[in-house]
Amino acid sequence: MTDTSPVVSVSALSKRFGSVTAVDDATFQVRENTIYGLLGRNGAGKTTLMQLLTGQDFASSGTISVFGSSPVENADVLSKICFIKESQKYPDEFRAKHVFTSAPWFFRNWDGGFAAQLIDEFAVPLNRPMKKLSRGQLSAVGVIVGLASRAPLTFFDEPYLGLDAVARQLFYDRLLSDYAEHPRTVILSTHLIDEVSNLLEHVLVIDQGRIIIDAEAEDLRGSATTIAGTRSAVDAFTAGRELLHRESIGGLASATINGQLSALEQADAAAAGVELLPVSLQQLVVRTTSAAAHDFPATA
Numbered sequence: 042m043t044d045t046s047p048v049v050s051v052s053a054l055s056k057r058f059g060s061v062t063a064v065d066d067a068t069f070q071v072r073e074n075t076i077y078g079l080l081g082r083n084g085a086g087k088t089t090l091m092q093l094l095t096g097q098d099f100a101s102s103g104t105i106s107v108f109g110s111s112p113v114e115n116a117d118v119l120s121k122i123c124f125i126k127e128s129q130k131y132p133d134e135f136r137a138k139h140v141f142t143s144a145p146w147f148f149r150n151w152d153g154g155f156a157a158q159l160i161d162e163f164a165v166p167l168n169r170p171m172k173k174l175s176r177g178q179l180s181a182v183g184v185i186v187g188l189a190s191r192a193p194l195t196f197f198d199e200p201y202l203g204l205d206a207v208a209r210q211l212f213y214d215r216l217l218s219d220y221a222e223h224p225r226t227v228i229l230s231t232h233l234i235d236e237v238s239n240l241l242e243h244v245l246v247i248d249q250g251r252i253i254i255d256a257e258a259e260d261l262r263g264s265a266t267t268i269a270g271t272r273s274a275v276d277a278f279t280a281g282r283e284l285l286h287r288e289s290i291g292g293l294a295s296a297t298i299n300g301q302l303s304a305l306e307q308a309d310a311a312a313a314g315v316e317l318l319p320v321s322l323q324q325l326v327v328r329t330t331s332a333a334a335h336d337f338p339a340t341a
């Protein structure tokens with residue numbers, strides 16, 4: 042594989058469960074040494090997509106290449122992947138310490154010193170049986186394995202469930218600093234978009250199985266604007282533009298439009314008496330996915 046080869050390459054990928062199409066004709070690539078956000082509503086297809094990419098399920102159609110090969114029953118590819126998910130099962134007799142003593146068997150880049158630091162920081166009770174851990178402690182074990190494994194391709198499927206705000210921040214901080222020293226590819230699925238917004242370099246948004254946004258996070262920030270003011274001023278200003286959302290109450294309205302405004306348009310907005318408000322990544326995803334779900338008209 043050359044430096045420019047994608048880590049993951051997916052083409053026309055679909056996964057159907059009976060009448061449900063969980064992943065619908067997805068085509069995208071994941072590049073090396075980048076933190077990806079896989080974002081989408083409940084049931085959008087995030088977990089299914091991760092299961093397919095990690096060879097834990099078979100595609101109904103389409104192709105998947107991970108490190109240049111199919112991940113299904115491919116020991117070489119799978120040895121480069123770490124998949125952290127909430128539903129992780131552990132052997133009955135396992136205590137927390139057993140997870141960390143067995144991890145180096147699976148992950149060739151495992152850093153025991155880093156794991157010990159994280160175990161201390163997340164206050165994981167090493168001697169306690171896994172079955173007795175609290176939800177947050179269980180999540181902490183997963184997060185530590187995901188970080189200390191330093192796998193070339195690491196998936197975190199909503200790793201924060203059960204973690205309190207302090208522990209989540211610790212996770213984000215350690216991920217970012219360790220990633221800076223040991224670059225690798227990370228795919229993080231989350232609902233807490235605002236929290237991770239600054240962490241993400243590339244964003245994939247999946248909605249009803251379809252990839253509806255595949256863009257650099259930097260390009261997405263500031264790629265939409267909300268215009269607020271009197272209904273007539275907002276409607277006049279947004280006429281003919283691609284609307285992601287519009288709401289009104291009484292004589293006031295607010296509309297979110299796709300695309301950046303030029304300096305001239307910003308001056309026009311000021312002259313028209315409408316206010317321009319930035320749209321966060323989370324708002325953009327909410328607006329885009331709800332617009333897709335409700336088939337909101339693309340133009341006014």
Ligand SMILES: Nc1ncnc2c1ncn2[C@@H]1O[C@H](COP(=O)(O)OP(=O)(O)OP(=O)(O)O)[C@@H](O)[C@H]1O
Pocket residue numbers: 058061062063081082083084085086087088089090
């Ligand atoms: N084994 C299965 N059998 C039938 N339907 C399934 C199966 N697995 C997933 N689905 C359906 O496929 C769709 C996508 O599910 P998936 O778990 O991938 O979503 P998700 O984006 O991870 O959701 P969440 O954010 O709620 O975890 C859902 O409608 C789900 O009900």
